[in-house]
Amino acid sequence: MVNVIAVASHAGVSPATVSRVLAGRVPVAAATRARVLQSVEQLGYRPNETARSLRAGRGRAVALVTGDIEQGLYAGLAKHVQGEIEGLGLDLLLFNLGHREDRLQHFLERAPSLGLRGIVLASPHVMDMAQLAPAMRAVMRSGVTVLSVSQDLSSFDIASIVHDxxxxxxxxxxxxxxxxxxxxxxxxxxxxxxxxxxxxxxxxxxxxxxxxxxxxxxxxxxxxxxxxxxxxxxxxxxxxxxxxxxxxxxxxxxxxxxxxxxxxxxxxxxxxxxxxxxxxxxxxxxxxxxxxxxxxxDAYAMALAVGEVFRSGSLPHRQIIPTKLxxxxxxx
Amino acid sequence: MVNVIAVASHAGVSPATVSRVLAGRVPVAAATRARVLQSVEQLGYRPNETARSLRAGRGRAVALVTGDIEQGLYAGLAKHVQGEIEGLGLDLLLFNLGHREDRLQHFLERAPSLGLRGIVLASPHVMDMAQLAPAMRAVMRSGVTVLSVSQDLSSFDIASIVHDxxxxxxxxxxxxxxxxxxxxxxxxxxxxxxxxxxxxxxxxxxxxxxxxxxxxxxxxxxxxxxxxxxxxxxxxxxxxxxxxxxxxxxxxxxxxxxxxxxxxxxxxxxxxxxxxxxxxxxxxxxxxxxxxxxxxxDAYAMALAVGEVFRSGSLPHRQIIPTKLxxxxxxx
DNA sequence: AACCCCTATGAAATCGTTCTCATACAGCCG
DNA sequence: CGGCTGTATGAGAACGATTTCATAGGGGTT
CATH class of the missing domain: 3.40.50.2300 (Response regulator)
Incomplete structure (x- = not known):
């Protein structure tokens, strides 16, 4: 795998400079920049996403947790949420509960160690919040954006996007x-x-x-x-x-x-x-x-609202999507 | 975030020993093992999945690339494939093309740097293999298992699981x-x-x-x-x-x-x-x-076959799932 | 008693990137 | 000509886990 060191030595600079060029942040001499970019191109270098995530402290994935993705609204929701998430340069992790709540508990415990950007809970089922709350809080404390879509959990201080x-x-x-x-x-x-x-x-x-x-x-x-x-x-x-x-x-x-x-x-x-x-x-x-x-x-409207949360970084307390007959x- | 060093110092051992205990590989004294496990429990330690992936050289995610997850077979496929993948302790990344092939190209280029375990291509659309082949080959060379589900690409040397x-x-x-x-x-x-x-x-x-x-x-x-x-x-x-x-x-x-x-x-x-x-x-x-x-x-049969590929590690050339009237x- | 082997453990390198700090050099002013 | 400012770059630490290599003892053999 071609890494930043290979690019650096190919371009005759240090890894730090390669990183700077790719981030486009600090001033780099035009000639150096051109040389680095050429090496990147020539070697077909792609930054290792895992290393980036480790360094950054979190990854670029958002998890969508569905009750049953095969049913009703949820397939459409998955489709549109994926589109929104992708539009933000993030990846979507899919987790389908299939009517078994213990799996949610399990997933929540695992979540902080996955470096997730956020968790979008899209299950219509009532959840035993007494049991779920500790894991939930641990997740939120670790900097993960948690969002409930379709079920109103605003009374548990979880941002909710729900239909009327x-x-x-x-x-x-x-x-x-x-x-x-x-x-x-x-x-x-x-x-x-x-x-x-x-x-x-x-x-x-x-x-x-x-x-x-x-x-x-x-x-x-x-x-x-x-x-x-x-x-x-x-x-x-x-x-x-x-x-x-x-x-x-x-x-x-x-x-x-x-x-x-x-x-x-x-x-x-x-x-x-x-x-x-x-x-x-x-x-x-x-x-x-x-x-x-x-x-x-309106699955699309919900997905747009989800996208907006990750775009702006601000959580709604409760956002209501109108329904129509x-x-x-x-x-x- | 509580890490392996915190656990180690809490248990009065070195990080190496903690790692050994959790992997369960090399012999560790029973007393030490117990002490470490207690510290793990007490601190609520969970190994950082990103660091593991970096060290291991690849992550624990399999990507499912669908044409349109909302339609026909594919919602069911997503559900069952997710179940299989999860059963293997892996995570499912969902990528929905939505009838735009250039996005597949883009995804394939990004794939090696994501440390994916595999890519399951589940789109019924004919793809321009001439254009896709280089990216495809790069992905496979980087050790990613590539699998086409529902479209027969066996003539391009891509393992295929297809219905009759x-x-x-x-x-x-x-x-x-x-x-x-x-x-x-x-x-x-x-x-x-x-x-x-x-x-x-x-x-x-x-x-x-x-x-x-x-x-x-x-x-x-x-x-x-x-x-x-x-x-x-x-x-x-x-x-x-x-x-x-x-x-x-x-x-x-x-x-x-x-x-x-x-x-x-x-x-x-x-x-x-x-x-x-x-x-x-x-x-x-x-x-x-x-x-x-x-x-x-039979989406479930297809998902089982997909699961089997990742379980056994061996790729079928072409596997045919019977249909019934x-x-x-x-x-x- | 000397030697060897084996078990249990620690120190340190490693994965690939980013970021902080340090430094070199050029230009400018007093 | 000395010192100062500022830009361009490099060296090295850090993220958190795993793994190789080294070593300290304990116990057994001769």
Whole structure:
């Protein structure tokens, strides 16, 4: 491997001068600079990133910790966050929890020794902060920027970038009520997910604002995560047990798709018999049939906000990304 | 930051001994070992990964380079590859090209100086190997394991793990012919994608095996990547121009979904008027209505193969992952 | 008792870069 | 002509871990 010493001796200068030329900081004689640059070019020298990191005290990587990168918003988030991070000349380390929190604990313990620039936590799951707090604090103390995306941890003094999940769910619920679609069911409550609870809160708030009490029979819990099969099963059970409802707000697009399939299999027309609203705004929603009304989340906006944090170096306490309701055939 | 010197002086030994204890290699007196371990515990010492990497000459990261991590197979691939890599005690660096090849060039040039353990190339796009070869070779010379996943680059002496795309497409085409669904259209040929060409080859091979010539009018090119809107547009145009076909093999599930939506919007019944087969085996396909027949790809199997490469250290020349046809309502 | 071997440990070099401090030399002023 | 200022550069330390080489003893053999 060609190193700074090789370049220096090739150019007939000291390593210090090579370093100076490449950093472009201190004044170097024009002739010397040219000679060094030529040697760099000629030998194809690239500074060793590891040595730089060691010397600098920290590296150039930001870790993205996802709950399940395969699902919903998170693939898009990974894509756009990577783009932002790369734009800043940093690298993205990906860590996928896959519904196992002990791995987060483990990762946090390892984090300070990795020389990370930052950690972007992008998991919707409620975390046991009592257990996580010590590791978290150790990480932050070691100069790592910690950021929670999608879950609001601002009450634990962790900068958070979150969607207005509650507002979005409320908007969707109001939309269904406006269409005279009461009773409205809620498909896919997950109690162990902060994001899931926020969505349910929006549903409840909107109902109560119109003097409607939440009917526990019309709230269908799931445990497995926001997947289509869970939506299919929960909706099938609801329909088969003869519950009366004229619309469904699903906690994710995948759940809504499963729910719509269940309705179709039972000869119920969407939206005539049951209207559906999904959550997430995934690309294929517009090509489901009927096209799916959905609360649209903005992975790109989140990624931009993440990029801005690392660009400016200043942490927001809590930044809220608006959601918007995209109305399509499944609810009209 | 607590380092090996701090631990050493706390335990009353030299840094060398601390290192020995942690490596567990050379014999260390039991009493000394216990004392060192206690100090490690007490001070919460974690070896600095950057310093280790510098000393060792390479780090513990593997880079995953995707074309578009948001699409089709690749989110699942990222998830499972991350799991495998983590299981080996390594970290995953994510690099998403987003349809811009010059960034790959750039990344390859930077790669040797990052001390990477390996690079897993997971992009379906044809690459200009003439341009890429020098950087590629430089990377491999510097001791980095290079691996192409999903695109066959074995002819360039790059170890490749690929799906049997051609076989899958042939199977799907035969299935449609067996159902007496000729003429069969091909939705979404991409000439600039090696994977896309392999899928088209399977289609053509299967037709020719039955003495049917490919009808160029029934092959619909797209340029934008395997997205549902491209499928919708291409299928709409095909139907509106009055082409005669009774089934469609799509180059991806997303394209098939768009195509099915286009058919539905024109009052055509799936599968009665037009049968559809998708490609990819994405989770939601079973909940499309009608449920989608698809050629199923196995991201997990690919990830396992990737893991095996780094576990064993030996590169396959070319490893082929079988595909299978999952038959559902959209084609029966 | 002298010698040797083996175990347990420490001192110091090393990885490649950056940065601080020191120095050499040129030019300028008194 | 001596001393001062300032620019251009080099020598060497530092980052934190690993590893080679050297050495101090303890125990065994002759």
């Amino acid at each position: 999940e509650t507002g979005g769910a409320a908007m969707a619920t109001e939309h269904l009520l406006d269409q005279d679609r009461a009773p409205v069911g809620f498909l896919g409550r997950i109690e162990t997910s902060a994001v899931g609870r926020a969505r349910f809160d929006g549903y409840r708030t909107a109902l109560e604002a119109r003097g409607i009490e939440v009917d526990p029979d019309l709230v269908w819990d799931i445990s497995k995560g926001y997947r289509a099969d869970a939506g299919y099963q929960a909706a099938s059970r609801a329909i088969d047990t003869g519950l009366r409802f004229r619309s469904v707000l699903a906690a994710s697009d995948e759940l809504a798709l499963g729910g719509m399939a269940a309705a179709a299999d039972r000869g119920l027309a969407v939206p005539q018999d049951i209207a559906f609203v999904g959550f997430g705004g995934l690309g294929w929603g517009v090509f489901a049939r009927p096209a799916m009304t959905t609360v649209s989340l 995209v109305i399509r055939r499944s609810s009209c | 795309e051609t076989g899958g497409a042939a199977m799907a085409t035969e299935h449609l012919l067996d159902q007496d669904r000729a003429p069969v259209g091909f939705l979404g040929r991409i000439e600039t994608s090696a994977v896309g060409r392999a899928r088209f080859d399977g289609y053509r091979t299967a037709l020719e095996a039955r003495g049917i010539e490919v009808d160029p009018d029934l092959v619909w090119d797209i340029s934008k990547g395997y997205r549902a809107d491209a499928g919708y547009q291409a299928a709409s145009r095909a139907i509106d121009t009055g082409l005669r076909f009774r089934s469609v093999l799509a180059a991806s599930d997303e394209l098939a979904l768009g195509g099915m939506a286009a058919a539905a919007d024109r009052g055509l019944a799936v599968p009665q008027d037009i049968a559809f087969v998708g490609f990819g085996g994405l989770g939601w396909g079973v909940f499309a209505r009608p449920a989608m027949t698809t050629v199923s790809l 999952v038959i559902r309502r959209s084609s029966c």
